[in-house]
Amino acid sequence: MDMADLQTSIHQWRKRWAYQPWFRRYEWLALGLAVWIAVALLFLPPFGRPTPFGAASVIAWYLAGFVMAGVVLSDREKPILLKRTISVSVIFLFFGLFYRYSGTRWDRVQSQFFDFSRMDGVWEMYAQGLLVTLQVAIVAAVLSIIFGLTFGILRTLGNPVLNLFLGLHVDFFRALPLIVSMVLIFYALPFVGIRLPAFWAAVLALVLMNSAYQTEIFRAGIESIPRGQIDAARALGLGPTATMRHVILPQAFKIVIPPLTNNLVSLVKDTAVAYVITVPELLTNAQQAVTWKRTPTPLVLSMFVYLATLIPLIHLTRRLERRLNTGKTR
Known part of the structure; x- marks a missing residue:
């Protein structure tokens, strides 16, 4: 694909989604997702019970992702498979954050409630x-x-x-x-x-x-x-x-x-x-x-x-x- 074909494809893409608000377009959603992941890698606290400021940052970060997920889920044009994937990801992310930051003694939980031996x-x-x-x-x-x-x-x-x-x-x-x-x-x-x-x-x-x-x-x-x-x-x-x-x-x-x-x-x-x-x-x-x-x-x-x-x-x-x-x- 030469440069002209690439420019034509980009123009057709923009023309197809031009009627949507900017925050519903894929390029802006992808940019927001990249920033969201970068913030998680750079600023989220380590494993364990965080400080009050760290807990507030985790909640704010999750809510930002929740808002982005809501933008996709409320868009009728987005594929059903994408919406289902995002819904499941939001649920698993919540439990993952709880596992990481709740401060629970998971070894004791396992020995008490999941002792299959x-x-x-x-x-x-x-x-x-x-x-x-x-x-x-x-x-x-x-x-x-x-x-x-x-x-x-x-x-x-x-x-x-x-x-x-x-x-x-x-x-x-x-x-x-x-x-x-x-x-x-x-x-x-x-x-x-x-x-x-x-x-x-x-x-x-x-x-x-x-x-x-x-x-x-x-x-x-x-x-x-x-x-x-x-x-x-x-x-x-x-x-x-x-x-x-x-x-x-x-x-x-x-x-x-x-x-x-x-x-x-x-x-x-x-x-x-x-x-x-x-x-x-x-x-x-x-x-x-x-x-x-x-x-x-x-x-x-x-x-x-x-x-x-x-x-x-x-x-x-x-x-x-x-x-x-x-x-x-x-």
Whole structure:
């Protein structure tokens, strides 16, 4: 490339981005980034807890980088990949600065909370606890959906007697803390002659609470269907049951899937409350491992097991919501 071609390329570049403010252009952002890095290399304090002036300089330096990141993130013309890279970099930079300047004894943190050398036999307990957690969650989710859908349909019938009892069910179990409900079912019901195993006591408590939420989710989804579609189905000779089955519910399910999936993700997290009634789920086994190994490392590792289990479910619900929103806009 000769000098004329280079000048032509620079002219085209400037012409393409001439409409943007100067602080959003790549050349000025690159210059700002270079100055920002130079300041870090020359003026930031060394590793360890800094002086008040040093701490102020670190905060000012980070805020300057945060402002530059905000300029890029607020620009609709910048590529998505660049924005995601900058977002992740800002988060990692924050934790990196905290690691460098907090003055924390990281060797003691590692020995107390990340002592993997003492985890012999714990991984089997994690596997067993995770299996019980998923069993409780799946059984409770299926029953919650069945009862929630049934109660949601019944609430749309307009029967005052049904609405009274279903309304009491919804209000009571939405207001009652899950841990209280679980304790009452497991420890109080035996006094009236009803004894449930810990597994089924946990499932019952989760079903009662989540079916109350899902009743309102399904009721709102059913009532959102336009009245004209119901009238058209009746005009075609469909009865109430056929109208509900073939016209209302297929559309209502598309509406309720996003809040329903979010509720089910919360249900999986709520299984951790079952430790109060000695269900051998993940958190219960982690606490037993803490007592056995005399270190909180198993409890910290249980957090990562929960994250590894729930984050894919959360991303799945997001993708499902995007697909549904895309279908609505077509």
